[in-house]
Amino acid sequence: MRTIGFIAVRVLLGAAGLAALGYGVDGLLTMTRATHPPQAARWLVGGFLVHDFVAVPAVAVVGLVLTRFVRAPYRAVVQGALLVSATVALSSLPLWRGYGGAADNPSVDPLPYGRNLAIVLGTVWAVAAVLIAARVVRARRARALPAVPDRP
Amino acid sequence: MRLLTRRLPHPPAVLRRGPLREGAFPSRLHDPRVAALLGMWLGVTFGVCFLTGLVSHFMQHPPSWLEWPARPTWFYRATQGLHVATGLASVPLLLAKLWTVYPRLWEWPPVRTAAHALERLTIVPLIAGSIFQLATGIANIAQWYRFRFFFTVTHYWVAWITIGALLMHIAAKLAIVRANVGSGRAGRAELTDRLSEPEPEGAGLSRRGFGIAVGTAAGVITLTSAGQFAPGLASLDLLGPRRPDIGPQGLPVNRTAVAARVLTVARDPGYRLEVVGPRRFVLTLDELRAFEHHTSKLPITCVEGWAADATWRGPRLRDLLDAAGVPSGATVRVESLEARGGYRTSEVNPSHARDPLTLLATGLNGADLDLDHGFPARLIAPNRPGVLQTKWVHRVVMV
Numbered sequence: 001m002r003t004i005g006f007i008a009v010r011v012l013l014g015a016a017g018l019a020a021l022g023y024g025v026d027g028l029l030t031m032t033r034a035t036h037p038p039q040a041a042r043w044l045v046g047g048f049l050v051h052d053f054v055a056v057p058a059v060a061v062v063g064l065v066l067t068r069f070v071r072a073p074y075r076a077v078v079q080g081a082l083l084v085s086a087t088v089a090l091s092s093l094p095l096w097r098g099y100g101g102a103a104d105n106p107s108v109d110p111l112p113y114g115r116n117l118a119i120v121l122g123t124v125w126a127v128a129a130v131l132i133a134a135r136v137v138r139a140r141r142a143r144a145l146p147a148v149p150d151r152p
Numbered sequence: 153m154r155l156l157t158r159r160l161p162h163p164p165a166v167l168r169r170g171p172l173r174e175g176a177f178p179s180r181l182h183d184p185r186v187a188a189l190l191g192m193w194l195g196v197t198f199g200v201c202f203l204t205g206l207v208s209h210f211m212q213h214p215p216s217w218l219e220w221p222a223r224p225t226w227f228y229r230a231t232q233g234l235h236v237a238t239g240l241a242s243v244p245l246l247l248a249k250l251w252t253v254y255p256r257l258w259e260w261p262p263v264r265t266a267a268h269a270l271e272r273l274t275i276v277p278l279i280a281g282s283i284f285q286l287a288t289g290i291a292n293i294a295q296w297y298r299f300r301f302f303f304t305v306t307h308y309w310v311a312w313i314t315i316g317a318l319l320m321h322i323a324a325k326l327a328i329v330r331a332n333v334g335s336g337r338a339g340r341a342e343l344t345d346r347l348s349e350p351e352p353e354g355a356g357l358s359r360r361g362f363g364i365a366v367g368t369a370a371g372v373i374t375l376t377s378a379g380q381f382a383p384g385l386a387s388l389d390l391l392g393p394r395r396p397d398i399g400p401q402g403l404p405v406n407r408t409a410v411a412a413r414v415l416t417v418a419r420d421p422g423y424r425l426e427v428v429g430p431r432r433f434v435l436t437l438d439e440l441r442a443f444e445h446h447t448s449k450l451p452i453t454c455v456e457g458w459a460a461d462a463t464w465r466g467p468r469l470r471d472l473l474d475a476a477g478v479p480s481g482a483t484v485r486v487e488s489l490e491a492r493g494g495y496r497t498s499e500v501n502p503s504h505a506r507d508p509l510t511l512l513a514t515g516l517n518g519a520d521l522d523l524d525h526g527f528p529a530r531l532i533a534p535n536r537p538g539v540l541q542t543k544w545v546h547r548v549v550m551v
Contacts, residue, residue, distance in 0.1 A: 028313070035302070048280040075356050101294065
C-alpha cells in the first residue's frame with residue numbers, strides 16, 4: 001500500500017503547505033502597519049490557549065456534571081441539544097450580546113437578536129423534549145413487555 | 153532521515169500525571185475515524201472558505217493580468233455569501249473535531265521522534281489560525297472591532313498560514329484517514345497503528361449521535377443566517393448580521409454619509425459631475441437627471457457576506473464615457489466626494505464600464521437615491537464587491 005504515488009502525494013502536499021504557511025507568515029510580518037504583529041500574535045496565541053486550556057476543560061466539566069444528573073438514554077439527547085445550543089450561540093455571539101454595529105447605521109445588526117436566539121434555541125430544545133419523550137415511552141414499553149404473560 | 157525517525161528518550165514516568173495518565177480521556181468520541189470524518193468535512197468548508205476568500209481578495213486587488221468579467225451578475229454574491237456561510241458552519245465542525253483529538257494534546261511521551269515533534273508543531277499554527285479566522289470573521293460581519301489590527305489584511309495573511317498548516321496536516325494524517333475511512337478501509341489497516349476501535353457501550357452521546365448533533369448545529373447556523381445573501385431565505389434570517397430589506401429605501405448600508413463625512417458636500421447645490429476624457433464635460437445634478445437613463449436590477453453584494461436586490465435608475469456609465477470620447481478599451485476611475493478613506497475611489501475595468509447594466513445611478517427603488525446610498529450619484533455594476541460600488545460620485549476619469 002505504501003506506494004511511490006502515495007508518498008509523492010504526501011511530500012507534495014507537505015511542501016505546498018510549508019510554502020503557503022511561509023507566504024502567510026512573511027505577509028503578516030511585512031505589512032506591519034495593517035497587521036500589527038504583536039496584536040495579531042496575541043489573538044492567535046490567545047485563541048489557541050483559551051480553547052485548549054479553558055473551553056475544552058469547561059466542556060468536560062459540563063459533561064461530568066451531566067453524567068451525575070441525567071440518566072441514559074436521555075443524556076445523549078441533552079448532550080446533543082447542548083452542543084447545538086452552544087455552537088449556535090457562539091457563532092452569533094456579538095449579535096445577541098449587542099457588541100458591534102454603529103450608532104448612526106441602523107441597518108447593521110438590525111434584529112432583536114436576544115429574542116431570535118431564544119426562538120432558535122427554544123425550537124432546538126422543543127425537538128430535544130420530543131426525543132426525550134419518545135425515549136421515555138420506549139423505555140416504559142420495554143419495561144412493560146416482559147411483564148405481559150405469554151398468550152397460549 | 154535517520155535523525156528524524158530516531159526514538160528520543162522517554163521522560164521519567166513520574167511526570168505522567170493528570171491528563172497525561174493513561175486512560176485519562178475515556179469518551180468513545182475520541183476516535184480516529186470520527187476525527188477523520190469531521191476533518192474531511194472541515195477540509196471542504198475550509199477549502200471553500202479559502203478559495204472564495206481568494207476570489208474576494210483578487211476582485212478588490214486584481215493583479216495586472218486579471219480582468220474580472222461583469223457576468224454572471226450573481227457570481228460575487230454566491231462566492232462571498234458562501235465564504236461567510238461556510239465559515240459560520242465551520243464553528244461546530246472545528247470545535248467537534250478538536251474535541252475528538254483533544255487527548256492527543258496530552259499524549260505520552262510528548263515527543264517520540266524528531267519527525268513527531270515537527271508534526272506536532274504544525275498543529276499549533278493550524279489550531280491558532282483556524283480559531284483566529286473564525287473568531288475575527290464572526291466579529292467582522294457584526295462590525296465588532298475589539299482588535300487593533302486591520303481586519304481584511306490580517307484575515308488574508310492568516311488564511312495563508314491556516315491553509316498551509318492544513319495542507320501539512322493532511323500530508324501527515326493521510327495514512328490515518330485512508331485506514332479509517334472508506335469501504336475498503338479494512339484492507340488499508342496496516343498503514344497506521346491508529347485505528348478506530350469498535351464503539352464501546354455507553355450511556356452518553358454515541359459517535360453517530362455526535363455526528364448528527366454536529367450536522368444539526370451546522371444546519372441551524374446556516375439556515376438562520378444564509379438569508380442575508382440567499383434569495384428566498386430572508387424570512388429565516390434570525391441570526392444574520394444583516395437583513396436584505398432593512399435599511400434606507402429598504403436596502404442595507406455599510407458606510408453612512410455621516411461616517412463618510414460627506415453630508416454637506418453631497419447636498420451642496422453647486423454639485424457637478426465631471427467626466428474626464430478626450431472631450432471632458434461637466435453636468436449639474438439636473439443635467440445628470442436629464443441624461444438618457446435606464447433601469448438595472450442589480451444586487452449590492454457586500455464583502456461581509458450579505459447581498460440585497462434593488463432596482464437602480466440612472467445614465468449608463470458607457471453612455472457618459474462615449475459622450476466624453478473615452479475609448480471602449482479604457483479603464484476609468486470613479487471618485488467619491490469623500491475627502492479620505494481607502495475606498496474613496498475605485499477603478500472600473502472595460503468589461504464592467506461597458507456593460508449595459510452598469511449605471512451611474514441617481515435613483516433607487518423608484519425614488520431619488522438616499523444620502524446613505526450615495527446621493528447624488530453612485531456606481532452600480534454587476535459582479536462587483538459592494539466596497540467598489542463607489543458612492544457620492546463626482547468625477548469619472550479615464551486612467
